[in-house]
Amino acid sequence: MNVFALFATRVADALKALYPSITGEALSRIVVEPPRDPGHGDLSSNAAMVVAKPLGKNPREVAMALAEHFGTDTDVASVEVAGPGFLNFRLATPIWHDVLKSVAAEGAAFGKSDIGKGERVNVEYVSANPTGPMHVGHTRGAVFGDALASLMAYSGYEVTREYYINDAGSQIDTLAKSTMLRYREALGESIDIPSGFYPGDYLIPVGQRLKGKFGSALLDKPEAEALAIVKDQVLADMMDLIRADLAKLNIHHDVFFSERQLHGQGGDVDTTLDWLRTEGMVYQGRLEPPKGKTPDDWEDREQTLFRATDYGDDVDRPLVKSNGQYTYFAADIAYHRNKYQRGFKHMVNVLGADHSGYVKRLQAAVKAVSHGEAEIDVRICQLVRLLKNGEPFKMSKRSGDLVLLSDVVEEVGSDATRFMLLYRRNDAAMDFDFAVVKEQTRDNPVFYVQYAHARTYSVFRKVAEEMPALDTSAQALAAADLSLLSSEADLELIKSLAQWPRIVASAADAHEPHRVAFYLYELASAFHGFWAKGNQDVALRFVNADDSKLTAARLALVGAVRQVLVNGLTLLGVSAPEALS
RNA sequence: GACCCCGUAGCUCAGCAGGAUAGAGCGCAGGAUUCCUAAUCCUGAGGCCGCGCGUUCGAAUCGCGCCGGGGUCACCA
Structure with missing residues (x-):
């Protein structure tokens, strides 16, 4: 309701x-x-x-x-x-009591809506290059995309969570070559990793795995053939690594879409380019070098260009590199055409701040391949600056100067990581201070909200102790006389609960999960505030041993608060503990 | 040179498909424990909502122009 x-x-x-x-x-x-x-x-x-x-x-x-x-x-x-x-x-007061009843009756569904009308939406997020473990730069987008997907699913969209694996570019060839070195190393050679290769230790186990599978047989094969085998192995292993990292934040995708499957003779990129040509969306032409900063190796040449300016972009975009291969963007057009052909008219992409220049051409691509029928919302997650006690923080246990996602989760935990990242608009840069996030104080909103939830449990524990005769089952509380909840304080708290459905709906509509996080903080605050009122006014206590009817009604209220906190925390992927230790 | 994001209290940030007297936390000053776990609550001080112009009955919110901070800028991914 x-x-x-x-x-x-x-x-x-x-x-x-x-x-x-x-x-x-x-x-x-x-x-x-x-x-x-x-x-x-x-x-x-x-x-x-x-x-x-x-x-x-x-x-x-x-x-x-x-x-x-x-x-x-x-x-x-x-x-x-x-x-x-x-x-x-x-x-009138009774309608607020109806809200309470509807929280109890609807339970986890209180707040669900059908604003999505069952329409399919593709939410693409993370899509980190499969060249190593996840680092913190990916974390914000991962958490944001995951929460947004949950939010939209809750609001009546049929959501597909998708990960685009960039497994076709030259960086993957470099990855394969780097792995080949680790394979040789595993076979006893002493190796020297040239600059430009991937130096990370995480490739060592891949080399060992290859040794276990093939012995030294790969060395006897032609290089291209061996590298192809190594590439398949390292890609599979890197994706396992990434999936494991994401699982630490409880993030899972429905579809892992490989860029490689788009390439090759007669593949999606080929057919998409043909299609673009027949549609007149492609031409041969020259680009002006960017003003103010001409690249050293700028080469004025005629190239194959997509008419992105026809769809709102600033310049037309090249589709074929000087070496004859397709550009990344060409594959991306094919990829988004593929999404459209799979039936998605709504798409959301979550990208990092370094991709802000990419937004317009992506929108242009989607408009073009769908003839304007599909729309894409590109959400840019701004940078996260890591701090420790206010000082910029450089942590590097295993991998150069990168801070790994797994390090962060290990340090502060999944709940705090997720909540802090969601407790901020995605398009504003943010500081993430380890010291603060680990602290269990009011500075840290996640504990404040979780404490409110735990408090709802402690009320019930208290009642079980003091009023063992009182039936606190859901059925009994559903029959409680809610008209006893008539004080200003009661109604104020119920009114906070009544906000929830419109908050979720607006957050889903605006693609802004942070609204849920802020609401939960406010609800927790309202609940904590009600508690303190009981210290001054006995009539406002949750537990009144000499008034079982009032206590039952209050328990119904507390139960509703708990339900809404759980619903919100669940959407954000944050746990709702029954007690804080 | 262009594009994108940000600019609101000392600090970190909400509020922005226009709406009535602009909010929260931290910090600062004071106070509260006869229900649970004070991991909490209450009160107070603290604001040319970066600047200017425009649209409107009405602008922190929309448009244009500045200023300041961050990010990005053919063929990398």
Whole structure:
């Protein structure tokens, strides 16, 4: 039950009844939301102001008519017209108790919506090059994409979580050659790793595995053949490594899409280029070197260009390299055409800050290959600066100057890592201070929220101890007399709970999981605040040994708080412990 | 030179498909424990919402132009 959506519908219905000539366009701009100042009531709507102009009426006049209409609504305690034509509702107490009932009845589904209408959406995230373990640079996008995918699934989309494996470029050839050296090393040769190769220790086990499988047989094969075998092995191993790293943050993908499968004679890139040609989206031409910074090796030549500017990009983009191979972007067009052909009209890509220049051409590609039928939202996750006690932090246990994802998770844990990264808008750069994240204080929102959740359990433990006769089963609490929850404090907490469905829906719609994290913090705060009130006023305690009816009603409230905290934490992939140790 | 992101309290950040008196945490000053785990709560001080112009009944929010910070810029991936 979403009271805001409920009243949005009622307002629209009322307007249609009052002004039959009203257009759907005008109705769509109506919002019903909590007023910024709670003194203005529970719900506020701009309906009269939005609708007045097209109707040629005075906003206050429309508002008055609406107010009169709602005077007979039994769920409404009072309606006021305020300011230029705001409609402010104060709701009758029973409807808040209905919210509580619906939390209990809907459980994990409280907050779910169908704004996605069952449409399929492809969320691509991580897509780190399979050349080694994950490092922190990947972590933010990984967590963001994972939470966004969950959020959209919860909001009625059919979500596919996808990982694009960049396993076709020259960096993979270098990876194979680097691995070949480790193979020789495993066979007893002493090796020297040239610069430009991958020096990481993580390739040593791959070399040993190759030795175990093939002995020294690979050395007898032609180099190209041997390298192909080595490449397959190292790619498989690197992806295992990456999957294991992601699993530490509880991140899993549905589809791992290999770039290699797009290449080759008659592959997707070939057919896509042919298609682009027949569509007239490709031509032979020259590009201007970028102003202000001409690359040293700039070579003015005629090349195969995609008409990206026709679709909003700044320049047309090359599809074929000077050595005759396809560019990365050519493969990416084919890849996104493939997504479209698999039936995705909604796509989301999560990329790192270093790809911000890539956004427009990706959007251009999707527009072109779908003739404008599909849309892609590219979310850029800005840089994360690692700190320790406020000082920039360089940690390097195993791999050059990189900080590994597994190091971070080991250091601070999955919950804190995920929550901290999600407790920030994705498009703002952020600092990640190990010292703060590890601290279990109010500085660290994840513990604050988890503590609220644990507190709901400790209330129940307390009741079991003090009032063993009280039935605290879900069925018993569902029958509790909620009308006993009539204090300001009770209603305030219930109103926080009532926000949840609209928060999730708006977060899913805007592709902004951080809204969920902030909401959870606020709900935790409301719950902690209620607790403290019980210290001053015995009537506001959760547990009243001499009043089992009130206690039962309060337990129903506490149970609802717990349910919403769990629902939110689950979406963010953060655990909800029953007790903090 | 161009493109993208950011600029809100001393610090870290919310708020931005326009809406009423701009919020939170930290820090600072004071206070609270007869329910659970004080890992908490309450009160207070603290703001030309980077600057300017424009659109509007109404702008932190939208548009344009500056300023400052970060990122990126044919063929790498």
